[in-house]
Amino acid sequence: MGHPAEHSAAEKTKGHGLFALALGSVGVVYGDIGTSPLYAFREALKPVAHDGVTQMEIISLISLMIWTLTIIVTFKYVLFLLRADNDGEGGTLSLLALMTKGACGHRAVLMLLGLIGAALFLGDAMITPALSVLxxxxGLKYVSPHFESAVLPISIAILVALFAIQSKGTGMVAKFFGPITAVWFLVMGGIGLVHIFDDL
Incomplete structure (x- = not known):
């Protein structure tokens, strides 16, 4: 039986490790989820923005996004994808390998579908960082029009830094972007809470 002090130290270390993992997941996983609605929201409002955006249009779009994210996470991931695995492995190619095990005469079709899925995944992985960062x-150009010319260079610098760090492993990305993304969410949430009752 271990010494109480050693047990306490181990618990503290475990707690710090869990906190670091949670903070890292904010940067790696939830950073994408948190920034994707930015450009989706902007692009969705573009068709009606020429004559002004009404409160109802904004609320309707927010409702649509919330329900879309909820339904996708609940039904697609929790109820389906988390149950579909190939000996604990997930992903498009792993699931393709699982399907081809029981396929009789449709291996070519399944292979084609798997390649299409992989191509879509790679395309999304390439375009999402650029769109998210940009x-x-x-938002800087809304602070001051003088920042508009700096948006593209700053975005490029961030992307170059991101991929330079990523070559060191996902852990490095998590350590770097975790705190930044956490502050981002806290600021966005705080601003939202302050103004949530403005139009009621």
Whole structure:
């Protein structure tokens, strides 16, 4: 039986490790989820923005986004994808391998579908960082028009730094972007709470 002091130290270390993992997941996982609605929101309002955006249009769009995210996470991931695995492995190619095990005469079709899925995943992985960073940095031009010319260079610098760090492993990205993304969410949430009752 271990010494109480050693047990306490182990618990503290475990707690710090869990906190670090949670903070890292904010940067790696939830950073994408948190920034994607920025450009989606902007693009969705573009068709009606020429004559002004009404409160009802904004509320309707927010409702649509919330329900979309809820339904996708609940039904697609929790009820389906978390149950579909190939000996604990997930992903498009892993699931393709699982399907081809029981396929008789449709291996070519399944292979084609798997390649299409992988291509879509790679395309999304390439375009999402650029859109997310650009959408986040574009907020500077609303602070001051003088920042508009700096949006693209700043975005490029962030992306170059991101991929330079990523070559060191996902852990480095998590350590770097975790705190930044956490502050981002706290600021956005705080601003939202302050103004949530403005139009009621």
């Amino acid at each position: 959408s986040a940095v574009e």
